[in-house]
Amino acid sequence: MSMSPEDQALLERFQSLRSLAADERRAESEAIVNEHAWLAERCARRFGRRGEPTDDLLQVGSIGLIKAVERFDASHGVPFAAFATPTILGELRRYFRDSTWSLKVPRRAKDLHVRIPAATERLSQSLGRSPTPDELAAELDETVEHVLEGLEAGSSYRTISLDRPAPGASGPGMDVAAEDDDLLRNQQRLELARLLERLGERERRIVYLRFFEDLTQSEIAELVGTSQVHVSRLLRGALRQMSRAAADDSLNPAG
Amino acid sequence: MNGNGVKITAEVISLRIPADPRFLRVARMAASSVGSLVGLALDDLEDLKIGVGEVVTSLLELGNGNELTLEFQLVDLGVELFAYVELDGPSEIDEERAALGLQILDVVADEHQFSLDTGRAAIWFRRSVDTLADVDES
Amino acid sequence: MPPDASGFEIIASTDDGMVRVAGEVDAATADQIADAVAEVLDTRLEVVLDLSQVTYMDSSGLRALILCRQAAEGRSARFEIGSTSPEVARLLEITGLAETLLGGPSVRPDALGEPG
Numbered sequence: 158m159s160m161s162p163e164d165q166a167l168l169e170r171f172q173s174l175r176s177l178a179a180d181e182r183r184a185e186s187e188a189i190v191n192e193h194a195w196l197a198e199r200c201a202r203r204f205g206r207r208g209e210p211t212d213d214l215l216q217v218g219s220i221g222l223i224k225a226v227e228r229f230d231a232s233h234g235v236p237f238a239a240f241a242t243p244t245i246l247g248e249l250r251r252y253f254r255d256s257t258w259s260l261k262v263p264r265r266a267k268d269l270h271v272r273i274p275a276a277t278e279r280l281s282q283s284l285g286r287s288p289t290p291d292e293l294a295a296e297l298d299e300t301v302e303h304v305l306e307g308l309e310a311g312s313s314y315r316t317i318s319l320d321r322p323a324p325g326a327s328g329p330g331m332d333v334a335a336e337d338d339d340l341l342r343n344q345q346r347l348e349l350a351r352l353l354e355r356l357g358e359r360e361r362r363i364v365y366l367r368f369f370e371d372l373t374q375s376e377i378a379e380l381v382g383t384s385q386v387h388v389s390r391l392l393r394g395a396l397r398q399m400s401r402a403a404a405d406d407s408l409n410p411a412g
Numbered sequence: 413m414n415g416n417g418v419k420i421t422a423e424v425i426s427l428r429i430p431a432d433p434r435f436l437r438v439a440r441m442a443a444s445s446v447g448s449l450v451g452l453a454l455d456d457l458e459d460l461k462i463g464v465g466e467v468v469t470s471l472l473e474l475g476n477g478n479e480l481t482l483e484f485q486l487v488d489l490g491v492e493l494f495a496y497v498e499l500d501g502p503s504e505i506d507e508e509r510a511a512l513g514l515q516i517l518d519v520v521a522d523e524h525q526f527s528l529d530t531g532r533a534a535i536w537f538r539r540s541v542d543t544l545a546d547v548d549e550s
Numbered sequence: 551m552p553p554d555a556s557g558f559e560i561i562a563s564t565d566d567g568m569v570r571v572a573g574e575v576d577a578a579t580a581d582q583i584a585d586a587v588a589e590v591l592d593t594r595l596e597v598v599l600d601l602s603q604v605t606y607m608d609s610s611g612l613r614a615l616i617l618c619r620q621a622a623e624g625r626s627a628r629f630e631i632g633s634t635s636p637e638v639a640r641l642l643e644i645t646g647l648a649e650t651l652l653g654g655p656s657v658r659p660d661a662l663g664e665p666g
Contacts, residue, residue, distance in 0.1 A: 203518040205646040243490075243522045247542030250519070253643050254455060277454065287454040305444060433577035440606070458637075465608045469577050506613060512645055513609035519644045 164236040171231035189237075190219075190226050196238060197222040200245040204253065213396035214249065220368050221248030272297055273304065285371055352399045360395035363388055425484040429468070431477045431497075439468045439482060446484045447491050452541055459520035460491055460539050466513040466520075467535045471497040473505050474533045490522075490540030499533055562586035564593045568632070572603035575611035583611070587618040596628035601638045612641065615651055 160168075170189065174182050197218035201210035210218075225241035276296045280288035294301045353361045359381070366377045374392070378385040425446055429435040443464035447457045464482075471480050475497030485492040517524055517537060524537035558573035560582050569586045573579070583599075590597045597618070604611075615631070622629035631652055634642070642648040 203515075204644050243540045243542065246519075246522060250455070250459070250542055253640055287456075289451055289453050290448045290457075293454075301448065305441075305448065436576045436578060437574065461606070462608060465576060465606075469608060469610060472577065508616070509609050509613040512612050515645055516609055516641070 160234075160236055164238075167237050168231040168234070171229060171237065186226055190222055193222055193226075193238070193241065194219070196241055197245055200242065200249060203246075204249060211397070212400035213393045214252075216396040216400045217249055217252045218245055221245035224248065281373075282376075352402050355402045356395050356398060360391055360398070363391050364395050364399070367392060423486045425486075427482040427484070429480050429482065431472055431475055431479060433469075433472060436465055436468055436472075440465050442482070442484070443491070443493070446486070447539075450486050450489055450491060452489075452491070452539075456539065456541055459542075463517055463520040463524075463537055463539060464493055466517045467493060467495050467537065470510060470513055471495055471533060471535060473510070474499060474503045476501055476503045487538065487540070490538055492536065492538045494534065494536045496532055496534035499531055558582075560586050562589050564590055566598075567594045567596050568598050568600055570600040570603070572605075574606040575604055575614070576606070576608050577610040580610040580614040583614045584617050584621070588621060591622060591625055591627050594627070595625070596630070597622060598630045598632045600633050601631060602633040602635050604635045604638050607638050607641055611638075612645060612647060616647075619651060 167189070170185065174185060177185060198210065198215060200221070201214040201218040204214055205211065222241060222245055225237075225244035228244065229237055229240055231237075273293065276293055277288060280292055280296055284292070288296070290301050290304050293299075294304045297304065353364060356364065363377055363381065366372045366380065367374070372380070374385045374388045378388045381388065425442070427439065427442055429439060440461045443461050444457050447460045452460060468480060468482070476499075478498045478500065480495060480497045483494045485494070521537035521539050524535065527534045527536075558575070558579045559570075560572070560579075561568075561570045563569070567590055569583070569590060571583060571586075575583065587597050587599070599615075599618070601607075619629045634652075639648075642651060
């Protein structure tokens, strides 16, 4: 893949991050994030109707951009934007997936296509993401072909059961401790943490659990002691607040 | 594999379908199967199906009875679809549906492109995995 | 109408004004929704759609829903989507149609209600 001089220069800046001192590294990665804010906005714009993207979408897009800067590996020789776009879109898509909800999940007979949702839920919790058909097949002790047929046979890919008994202490699917070891990631999270300070305690906890622990809204609802619907509303409100705070800060930078 | 790159693996799965909406389902199932070959998770597969469904629906409208060709290409942790239909006369388009279809494609695809040459309409899009956390190389 | 091989099924009940849709809604099946709704509106001034069993929907389905709402409005009838599947809900959200077709975001209060 041919790369423009600008793309190449950006890759070199990423490579050089390793050798910078902590505060220089933070400043440089923040600069890269800010230079690519347009990309996060453009991705957010794809959702909803025409017009400006909503504040909560802009904030989710920004979080996706921060994650992209965290995860990008310049040694693979691919332009940053090509990697960042699916990462940001992934964050936005997850946000929508998690916040929509259906009424009346159907009950069906115990065929394969009924066992799939429960297995999906189990695996999603332990993997921290939706499972691949191979993983589902292993879990269900079926062939991948059967699993794909079972999916086509008419079950939703994800069911949210309203009256399923509460699972045991739900822990986050992803190992956040390992990520926290990385000073770079810590520094970027400090920026978000600063914005989080503006929020009320409950909103702060919910945003933290959603984006730093990658819990689903249903899991958060159980931890916090409310409904998934309420978590969704609190989250949107919190993200809107953070967006406004970030915008105010850029107009009135501190000291 | 690491999700950073879009290295083409040079394998193409080709499908020709008659111009009948009944075959939309065939295209979607093919998309699911192809996507499962490159490690797409269920959420990604669902979006890939939706994207393929929208592409084929639009080309069916434009093509006015002509056969459609779909070419799926496996890329690094993703799938690209290139689909086209011959144009040999005016087509009846439902503009509002087309606008909705475009917006949906905008969300489920990472990138897409339309081309309208004389005699042919084509749509291309790419979708890669949404969640890269789990696909780091050891 | 009995389910076909793909599992698509649509049941229109003029008794209670409900149209229940199951299976996949695409260009092959979307028209049937409009027909079923028209059938109900011929005899009642309200129609309620049950989309909870819809496993797939695309732009053709959305277009059909919009047309149904317009048809109801044209007769001063009430149009409501009573329930959705996650697929349908997500589609309504990402296209920004949740407000117009559901009368609000697709996140619905649970059975016990929810403070505003």
